Amino acid sequence: MPLVDLGAAIALGLRYFTIIYLTGLGGLFSERSGIVNIGLEGIMIVGTIMGAWGTVEYGPVPGLLIGAGAGLLFSLVHAIATVTFRVDHIVSGVVLNLVAIGLARFLSQLFFGQATQSDPGIPDLGTISIPGLDLLPLGLGTAFEGMSPIVPVAFLLTIPAIYVLNRTRFGLRLRSVGENPEAAQTLGVRVAPLRYAGVAISGALGGFAGAFLAIEINGLFREGQTQGLGFIALAALILGNWSPIRLLIGSLLFGIAQAVPLRLSDAPVISLLPEEFIRMIPYVVTIIAIAGFVGRVQPPAAAGRAYEGAAT
Amino acid sequence: MATAAEPPARRTSRIRYDFLAGQLLALGGAFAFAAAIGSIIIIAYNENPLFVYATVLNYSTARVQDIAQVLEYATPLIFSGLAVAVAFKAGLFNIGVEGQYIVGLMTASAAALYLDFLPAFLLVPAVLIAAMAGAMVWASVPAVLKVRTGAHEVVTTIMMNGIAISLVAWAILNPLKSTGEQLVDLRTNLFPEEALMPSFAGTFGLESVIPISVHLTLLFPLALIACALVWFFLFRMRLGYEVRAVGSSSGSAEAGGISIGAAQVKVFLISGALAGLVGLNHLIGDKGYLGSNYETGLGFAGIAVAFLGRNHPGGIPLAAVLIGILLRGQDGIAISTELPTEILIILQGVLILSVVIAYELVQRVLRRRMQQEVAVTETTAPAEA
Numbered sequence: 001m002p003l004v005d006l007g008a009a010i011a012l013g014l015r016y017f018t019i020i021y022l023t024g025l026g027g028l029f030s031e032r033s034g035i036v037n038i039g040l041e042g043i044m045i046v047g048t049i050m051g052a053w054g055t056v057e058y059g060p061v062p063g064l065l066i067g068a069g070a071g072l073l074f075s076l077v078h079a080i081a082t083v084t085f086r087v088d089h090i091v092s093g094v095v096l097n098l099v100a101i102g103l104a105r106f107l108s109q110l111f112f113g114q115a116t117q118s119d120p121g122i123p124d125l126g127t128i129s130i131p132g133l134d135l136l137p138l139g140l141g142t143a144f145e146g147m148s149p150i151v152p153v154a155f156l157l158t159i160p161a162i163y164v165l166n167r168t169r170f171g172l173r174l175r176s177v178g179e180n181p182e183a184a185q186t187l188g189v190r191v192a193p194l195r196y197a198g199v200a201i202s203g204a205l206g207g208f209a210g211a212f213l214a215i216e217i218n219g220l221f222r223e224g225q226t227q228g229l230g231f232i233a234l235a236a237l238i239l240g241n242w243s244p245i246r247l248l249i250g251s252l253l254f255g256i257a258q259a260v261p262l263r264l265s266d267a268p269v270i271s272l273l274p275e276e277f278i279r280m281i282p283y284v285v286t287i288i289a290i291a292g293f294v295g296r297v298q299p300p301a302a303a304g305r306a307y308e309g310a311a312t
Numbered sequence: 313m314a315t316a317a318e319p320p321a322r323r324t325s326r327i328r329y330d331f332l333a334g335q336l337l338a339l340g341g342a343f344a345f346a347a348a349i350g351s352i353i354i355i356a357y358n359e360n361p362l363f364v365y366a367t368v369l370n371y372s373t374a375r376v377q378d379i380a381q382v383l384e385y386a387t388p389l390i391f392s393g394l395a396v397a398v399a400f401k402a403g404l405f406n407i408g409v410e411g412q413y414i415v416g417l418m419t420a421s422a423a424a425l426y427l428d429f430l431p432a433f434l435l436v437p438a439v440l441i442a443a444m445a446g447a448m449v450w451a452s453v454p455a456v457l458k459v460r461t462g463a464h465e466v467v468t469t470i471m472m473n474g475i476a477i478s479l480v481a482w483a484i485l486n487p488l489k490s491t492g493e494q495l496v497d498l499r500t501n502l503f504p505e506e507a508l509m510p511s512f513a514g515t516f517g518l519e520s521v522i523p524i525s526v527h528l529t530l531l532f533p534l535a536l537i538a539c540a541l542v543w544f545f546l547f548r549m550r551l552g553y554e555v556r557a558v559g560s561s562s563g564s565a566e567a568g569g570i571s572i573g574a575a576q577v578k579v580f581l582i583s584g585a586l587a588g589l590v591g592l593n594h595l596i597g598d599k600g601y602l603g604s605n606y607e608t609g610l611g612f613a614g615i616a617v618a619f620l621g622r623n624h625p626g627g628i629p630l631a632a633v634l635i636g637i638l639l640r641g642q643d644g645i646a647i648s649t650e651l652p653t654e655i656l657i658i659l660q661g662v663l664i665l666s667v668v669i670a671y672e673l674v675q676r677v678l679r680r681r682m683q684q685e686v687a688v689t690e691t692t693a694p695a696e697a
Contacts, residue, residue, distance in 0.1 A: 038466055077665065085669045086676075090405055090466060094615055095665050101612075102657030109652040231470045238467070276482035283471040287453075290471075291463040 009259045014147065015217050016229070017255030018154040019044075019209045023233035024240070024247050025161055026205030031242060032165065033198025034178035034191075034302040036089040039078050039096030040206050041230025046074045047210020049104040052221035053111045054211070055122045063122075064150075064211045071207015072200050074100070079199040083192050086306035097230075101223075108221060116223040124216050125149055148216040161244045174198055178300040181307040191307050206230065232258075235286045241297040250289075257285045327682065334678055335622075338670035345670075346663040350655065359649050367648045368641030368656070376521040378640065380512070384528040385636035387593045388607075390535035390629050392614025394542050395586035397623040401546060402579040403559040408454060408469025409587040410611025411476030412447035416588035417595055418480045419446025421488055421500050421602040424507035432506035439507055439596060444588035450476060451584025452577075459573035465580075473611075484604050499603035509597045529597035531589070536629060538586065543625040545582070555579045587611065616664050622671070635660065 023040050030037040037043075051067030058066070074096070081092040105115040112118040127146040165171040176184040177191045178198070185191055213229075214221050236254050240247030261278040351361035372382045392409050399406035406412075423442035427435060454468040488500045509529040513522035522528065546552040554575045557565035562572050594607045617635060621627030638660055642653040 081665065081669060085672050087668050087672050091619065091668055092665075094405070094407065095619070095661065095668065098612060098616055099658070099661030099665065102654060102661050106652060106654035106658050109654055115652070115654060228470060228474055231467060235467050235471075238464070274482055274486075276478040276485070279478045280475045283474040287457070287463070287468050287471045290467050291457045291461040 009262075010256070011144070011147065012262060013252070013256035013259035014151050015255075016258040017251050018148070018151050019213050019217075019229050020233045020236055020254050020258075021154050021248060021251035022157070022209035022212070023206045023230055024237045024251055025157065025244065026202035026209075027233060027237045028161075028202075028240075028242055028244065028247060029165075029174065029205075030198045030202035031237065031303050032178045032300050033174045033195045034181060034300060034305065034307070035079070035082050035195050035199050036093065036304040037075075037078060037199065037202050038090055038093035038231070038234060039075070039100075040093075040202065040233055041226060041228065042093075042097035042100030043071045043075050043203050043206035044210035044213070044226045044230045045097075045100040045104050047071045047207035047212075048214040048225060049107050049111070049221050050207070051211025052118050052122055052214040053107070055124075055215050056111075056118065060123050060125045060215050063215050064208060067211020067214070068204045068208035071205075071210065072203040074103075075199050075203020075206070076196075078203075079196045082306070083195045083199070086308070088306075089304050104221075104223065108223070112221070118221040120220040122215060122219055124219065128152075148212070150212050150216055155248075158244050158248055165244065170194075170197070175300070177307075178302055181302050195307075206233075209233075229258075232282070232286055235290050238297060238299075239289050239293050242300060253289075254282070254286065257282045327678075330681070331678060334674040335671070338674040339667065342663065342666035342670040345666045346659055349662050350659045353655055353658070354651065357651050359651055364645065364649060364651065367644040368637065371644030372637040372640040376518075377523055377526055380522045380526045380528045382633060382636040382640050383532050384526055384593065385639045386629070386632040387528070387532045387535050387597075388590045388610045389613055389617045389632035389635055391538065391586050391589045392610050393617030393621055393628040393632055394535075394538055394614075394625065395583045395590070395611075396614045396618035397621065397625070397628060398542055398546070398555075398586065399580055399583040400618060400623045401552075401559045402555040402576050403562065404458070404576060404580060404583075405466050406451070406469060406580065406583045406587070407466050407615070408451065408472050408611070409583070409590065409614050410608070411469065411473035412450045412584050412587035413443075413590035413611055414473075414476045414480050414606070414608075415450040416443035416447035417591045417602055417606055418483050418488070419443060420588075420592060420595060421503070422483075424503040424596065425488065425501060428504040428507070430506065435504070435506045436509060436596070440589065440592065443592055444585040447588030448581050448584040451580050451587065455577045455580035455584075458580075459577055480602075480606075481604065484602060488602065490601075500601050503596065503600050507596055508600055509592070511597070527593065527598040529593060531593045531597055534589075538589070539625040539629055542586075546625065551575065551578060587614075590614070616660060619664050620667055 023044060026043075027037050027040050047067040047070060050070035051063045053063075054066030055063030057063075077099075078092050078096050081087040081095075082089050108118065109115045125148060128149050129145045129147065163171075165175065173184065173189050174194050174197065176187075176189060177194045181191045210226065213225060218225055232254050233251070236250035237247055239250040239253075261281050347361075347365070350365075354361040354364050372378055392413070395409045395412075396406055420439045420443035423439045424435070427438050430438060450472060454463070454465045454472060457463040457468050458465045484498055484500065490499055490501045492501065509531055511524070512528040512530060512532060513519050513524075513526075515530060544552075546556060554565065554570045555578075557568065557570055558572050558575045565575075566572055590610050591607060595602060613635065617628055617631045620634065621629075621631035638656045642656050645651050645656065646653050
C-alpha cells in the first residue's frame with residue numbers, strides 16, 4: 001500500500017476532524033450548560049447554506065462569519081424552546097433538524113434559483129502547508145500540504161476553550177448551571193442567560209463548521225452535504241466525556257474513520273469489501289464506540305433536565 | 313376558582329374540560345402563529361396570503377380525486393407517525409424509522425420476487441410481513457444496545473439509517489438486481505401482479521371519481537386500523553400500560569415491578585414493525601418494483617406527524633392528513649403563484665415548533681391551576697371539619 005494514499009487519507013481525515021471537532025466543541029458548551037443539543041446537524045445545515053451565500057456575495061471570510069452568525073440565530077430557537085418554554089430538549093432538537101432541511105431548500109431557491117445546490121466553485125481561503133510536517137518522507141507529508149487554514153485554527157481553539165471552561169468566571173458558572181442549577185441559583189447565578197449563552201456558542205461553532213464544509217471542502221452548497229456529521233460530532237462528544245481534550249481525540253478518530261473508506265479503498269482487507277459496505281464503516285465505528293464507552297462516561301448532571309426556576 | 317364545597321366528581325370533570333379546552337386553544341394559537349409567519353413570507357413575495365391559503369385548500373379538497381390524493385400522501389405518514397409515537401410513549405425517540413422502512417422496502421421486495429408462486433391472498437400478506445420483519449430486525453439493534461449498554465437510541469438509530477441506505481443500495485445492485493437489460497435505471501425486476509396492493513377505487517367501485525393516477529390503496533384503511541390497534545395496545549393492554557408508565561416516570565414504573573428494559577425493547581420492536589409498512593404504498597401500491605430512487609424522508613416526516621398529533625393514535629391520522637394537504641398544496645402553489653413551493657416545508661416546521669411550545673405552555677398553566685386548587689382545598693378542608 002503506498003503511503004501517499006495514507007497521507008491523502010489523513011489529509012481528508014483532518015478536514016472531517018475540523019467539522020466534527022468544531023461542531024462538537026459547540027455542543028460541549030451547550031451540554032455543559034445543561035442543554036442537550038441534537039439540533040447540531042440542523043445548525044450545520046443552516047451554516048452551509050448561509051456560508052455559501054455569504055461567500056458568493058462577499059467572499060470566504062465574511063462567508064464563514066455569516067455562517068456562524070446564522071447558526072447562532074438559528075440555535076436561539078432551540079434556546080427559546082428549551083430554556084424559556086422548557087420544551088423537551090430532544091423534541092426541540094429534532095424539530096430544529098427538520099426545519100433546517102426545509103429552510104435550506106427555501107433559501108437555496110431564493111439565493112441560487114434551485115432548491116438543492118449552489119453553483120460549484122465558490123471562492124475559498126486558499127491553502128497553507130504546515131512547515132516541517134509537509135516534508136515527512138514516504139508521501140506522508142501530503143497529509144499536511146494544501147491544508148485549509150481553518151484546520152490548525154480548530155486545533156488551537158482547544159486552548160481558549162479549556163481556559164474559558166476552567167479558568168473564567170463565565171466558564172465556571174456555565175458548568176455550575178449544567179451540574180446543579182438549583183445550587184447555582186441559590187448562590188446568585190442566573191441560570192437562563194448562561195444556558196442561552198451555552199446554546200448560542202453551539203450555534204455559532206456549528207454554523208461555522210457548516211460554512212467551512214460548504215466553502216472550504218465542497219466549494220458549494222449541496223442538499224444533504226452534512227451527511228449526519230452533526231450526529232457524529234454528538235457521538236464524539238459522548239465519547240470525549242464532555243471534555244475538550246478527549247473530544248479532540250475522539251473527533252480525530254471519527255474524522256479518520258470518515259476518510260478511510262474514501263481514500264483507502266485499495267488497502268488490504270478494505271479492498272475485499274463491496275463499496276457500499278465500505279461506506280458503512282464510519283457509522284458502524286460510531287455505534288460500536290457509543291455502545292462500548294457510554295457506561296464509562298459521565299454527562300453533566302443536569303443535562304436534558306428542564307429547570308423550573310426558584311418559584312416552584 | 314374552585315371552592316371546597318364543590319364535589320370531587322364535578323371537579324374532575326371540570327379539570328378534564330379545562331384540559332380539552334386548553335388543548336384546542338393551544339392548537340388554535342399555534343395555527344394562527346404559523347399562518348402569521350407564513351403570511352409575512354408570502355407578503356414579502358408580493359402575493360396575497362389569503363389567496364395562497366385558499367389555493368392550498370382548493371387543490372386538496374375541491375374534488376373527490378383531490379381528497380384521495382391527500383389520503384394517498386397521508387397513508388405512509390400515518391404509519392411513520394404511529395411508529396414514532398409508540399416509541400415515544402415509552403420515552404424513546406425512534407429517529408430510525410427512516411432506516412427501518414428502507415430495510416423494510418428491501419425485505420418486502422425480496423418476498424415479492426422470491427415468493428411469486430403464492431396466490432395474491434397469501435403473497436400480499438407475505439410482503440407486509442416481510443417488510444415488518446426486516447424493519448423489526450433493524451430496530452432491534454438500537455433497542456438492545458439501549459437496554460444493554462445505555463447507548464442513546466437517538467445516535468444509534470441515526471447511524472443505523474446511514475447503514476440502511478448503503479445496504480439497500482448494495483441489494484439493488486446485487487441479489488435483487490433486475491435480470492433484464494437495463495442500462496440507466498438501477499432497479500429490481502417488476503413484481504408479480506399478485507404482490508401488488510389492491511387500489512381503494514377498484515375495491516369500492518370508485519373508479520369513476522378516482523383516476524388510476526391516484527395511488528390510494530387498501531393500505532389507507534389498513535393505516536386507520538393500525539391506529540385503532542395502537543390505541544387498544546396503549547390504553548387497554550398490560551404491555552401498553554407498562555410502556556406508558558415507563559415513559560411518564562421510569563422510577564415509579566420500576567418501583568411498581570415493571571421491567572423497564574423489557575418494555576422498552578418490546579415497544580421498540582412494535583415501533584419497528586409499524587415503520588416497516590411506511591414505504592409500502594410507494595412500493596406495492598404505485599411502482600411495483602424497488603428502484604434506487606425510492607421515496608426517502610418519510611421517517612423524518614413521521615416525527616413531525618407524531619408531534620403534531622400529540623403522539624396519540626387519534627391525533628396522528630389528522631396530522632398526517634394535514635401534512636398531506638400541505639404536500640398537495642405545493643402543486644397548487646407551483647401552478648397558481650410565483651412562490652417557491654418550499655414555503656410549505658418551512659410552514660410545516662414553524663407549525664410543529666409552535667404546536668410543541670403551545671402545548672407546553674397550556675400544560676404549565678393547567679398544572680399551576682391544579683396545584684392552586686389542591687392548595688385551596690387543603691387549607692380550607694380542616695376548617696370545615
